[in-house]
Amino acid sequence: MSAAAxxxxxxxxxxxxxxKRAMTLGLGTSLVVLAALVLAPLFVKNFIIFxxxxxxxxxxxxxxxxxxxxxxxxxxxxxxxxxAVGAYTSAILMEHFGMNYALTLPIxxxxxxxxxxxxxxxxxxxxxxxxxxxxxxxxxxxPQLLKLNFFEHWTGGVQxxxxxxxxxxxxxxxxQDMWLYYFTLVIAIGIYIASVNLLKSRSGRAFxxxxxxxxxxxxxxxxxxxxxxxxxxxxxxxxxxxxxxxAIAVQFVAPDSYTITLAISLFLGMVVGGVxxxxxSIVGSAFIIFVPNMAEHISKGLxxxxxxxxxxxxxxxxxxxxRQVAIVAQxxxxxxxxx
Amino acid sequence: MELFTNQVLAGIATxxxxxxxxxxxxxxxxxxxxxxFAQGEMAMFSTFISWxxxxxxxxxxxxxxxxxxxxxAGGILIERLLFKPLAKAPIxxxxxxxxxxxxxxxxxxxxxxxxxxKQYPTPFGSSPFLGSQLISTHQAGMIGVTVLLLxxxxxxxxxxxxxxxxRAAASLPESARLVGINTxxxxxxxxxxASAIGAIAGILIAPVVFLEPNMMGGVxxxxxxxxxxxxxxxxxxxxxxxxxxxxxxxLAGTYxxxxxxxxxxxxxxxxxxxxxxxxxxxxxxxxxVKRV
Numbered sequence: 001m002s003a004a005a006x007x008x009x010x011x012x013x014x015x016x017x018x019x020k021r022a023m024t025l026g027l028g029t030s031l032v033v034l035a036a037l038v039l040a041p042l043f044v045k046n047f048i049i050f051x052x053x054x055x056x057x058x059x060x061x062x063x064x065x066x067x068x069x070x071x072x073x074x075x076x077x078x079x080x081x082x083x084a085v086g087a088y089t090s091a092i093l094m095e096h097f098g099m100n101y102a103l104t105l106p107i108x109x110x111x112x113x114x115x116x117x118x119x120x121x122x123x124x125x126x127x128x129x130x131x132x133x134x135x136x137x138x139x140x141x142x143p144q145l146l147k148l149n150f151f152e153h154w155t156g157g158v159q160x161x162x163x164x165x166x167x168x169x170x171x172x173x174x175x176q177d178m179w180l181y182y183f184t185l186v187i188a189i190g191i192y193i194a195s196v197n198l199l200k201s202r203s204g205r206a207f208x209x210x211x212x213x214x215x216x217x218x219x220x221x222x223x224x225x226x227x228x229x230x231x232x233x234x235x236x237x238x239x240x241x242x243x244x245x246x247a248i249a250v251q252f253v254a255p256d257s258y259t260i261t262l263a264i265s266l267f268l269g270m271v272v273g274g275v276x277x278x279x280x281s282i283v284g285s286a287f288i289i290f291v292p293n294m295a296e297h298i299s300k301g302l303x304x305x306x307x308x309x310x311x312x313x314x315x316x317x318x319x320x321x322x323r324q325v326a327i328v329a330q331x332x333x334x335x336x337x338x339x
Numbered sequence: 340m341e342l343f344t345n346q347v348l349a350g351i352a353t354x355x356x357x358x359x360x361x362x363x364x365x366x367x368x369x370x371x372x373x374x375x376f377a378q379g380e381m382a383m384f385s386t387f388i389s390w391x392x393x394x395x396x397x398x399x400x401x402x403x404x405x406x407x408x409x410x411x412a413g414g415i416l417i418e419r420l421l422f423k424p425l426a427k428a429p430i431x432x433x434x435x436x437x438x439x440x441x442x443x444x445x446x447x448x449x450x451x452x453x454x455x456x457k458q459y460p461t462p463f464g465s466s467p468f469l470g471s472q473l474i475s476t477h478q479a480g481m482i483g484v485t486v487l488l489l490x491x492x493x494x495x496x497x498x499x500x501x502x503x504x505x506r507a508a509a510s511l512p513e514s515a516r517l518v519g520i521n522t523x524x525x526x527x528x529x530x531x532x533a534s535a536i537g538a539i540a541g542i543l544i545a546p547v548v549f550l551e552p553n554m555m556g557g558v559x560x561x562x563x564x565x566x567x568x569x570x571x572x573x574x575x576x577x578x579x580x581x582x583x584x585x586x587x588x589x590l591a592g593t594y595x596x597x598x599x600x601x602x603x604x605x606x607x608x609x610x611x612x613x614x615x616x617x618x619x620x621x622x623x624x625x626x627x628v629k630r631v
Contacts, residue, residue, distance in 0.1 A: 069431070077434075122616040129374050132434065133563060134615050137608035140560060144605050264438055271435040304446025311439035315432055316424065 049177045056188045057246045059285035062269040064238035070276025072231035073211030078135030079266045081142040082236040084258035086243025091161045091253040108244035109237045116236020120229030139263040146255035160254025274323030283322035346589045352478040354585020359540035360562030361577035368571045370529020377440035379555030385410040385538030414534025418527045448552040459545035481543045564611045570624020
């Protein structure tokens, strides 16, 4: 309305500062969670094992977003695009080149890293809402691009590609689902440990410095442009691996599996799990996998509304997501043990 | 040359849709500095309300007026109940809130009015406008209403006390509070106005895209593109941006080989990203200066 060029914008910080130590779980708790994840599939049916695999896969994707947003303070509503690129890379390598499924994952990761790094370049000049919008645009455009005639020979166009599910190797007598679950679990743990270490390292500190105050960070000698694009690259790379795993688990890739809905789900998973709290990723992933089903059970016609209401409840009651629940639980435990 | 003129005309006609939506997007951005991802759904809901009123036998213009009032009140209500408590929360939480609102509104509309496509009447008729096959009288009327709305908004913000107060609250909340402006209610008012403008946009768009709960999905994205292109801080920019996006989309579809219909959307999105990178403030927006 007015054309004054000297308006001063005071705004709430995009992402609250999360101290480095608050980003992970203690060793004891980690081991308990790990034991639960290792033992659980021995007692449940194949379909539930499949769901647990998806839980880990989405958990990885949420973790990737968490590094980007919770770590370096940049938004993304476009993670589904990186997920799609990872999924298609794996699927094409397996089906057209007959490559081993395990080998396709690092390639998917590297390609997505490059893609994210390149996309990070224009994103450098954007922040907050504008970045959310640009990444949103990427996510909306991706299914259209995958449907292009030009790529149809490779991508199968609208039909998508069918992927063969791998058998357990070395003559292990376990079902395909269970093998894939443990395979995913090993990768997820590896990536989780690597991410924790990344955030504890020099690069992680640089990410957080940028998140908390970009100008101060650059004054301290942090190469802001490099680390911001690097954060995009790492995040996209991990999402790409998750996408590849997802393609193998679902045995199918098609453009319409990777719409903006997926990107929004991943975003919600991060908010519910607690921004910047890496273990929360798995909680967020559980939210986006199970809550829509629950909502469907509560009311078929109103499942969207139930989902929305639950989301509002989370935002109002625990604005910091699962991290807040964990902290409260820890304090209560502390009080109990002292007494 | 005739092809070119025709495509430009057709582009302006679709651009009017985007311009309407972009205007609502800019209104809310002015008030709260956020993009409301649920804006399209709110507009859709308002349109359904007016449709329902007409089904009950209320004449078009009365239904129009009543819908505007309901939407205005609804916008304020949503702000007071859901988003006022989130005012100090990080942007992330707000975006999650918009998504939740989106899901709720879409699902409730689907439950009340179901997902079948409905015809929506137009007060302007749909015969060719001035003998041209490309612009119907409805589309011409739509352009007219958009321009009128823009003028009304300009007068409101430039020449009324409350418009001045809203501008003050948006640009410097603390100083505005010191001179006695109730900034919190100005935000609520912004929500109400954005919701009412959204309702107008929905009612104008519905005859073209037909009425159904998902009618706004595509339109909102173009609305965002238009608002960004014109500048998120300028209502005039939003309208100009809307027409430009419409024309650009049509010309790209006609003249760039291999674009066709499927690539229209990615083109619009590429436009968003290009503008954001080259000129983040948009064509007519004011640059944002941050104090450090």
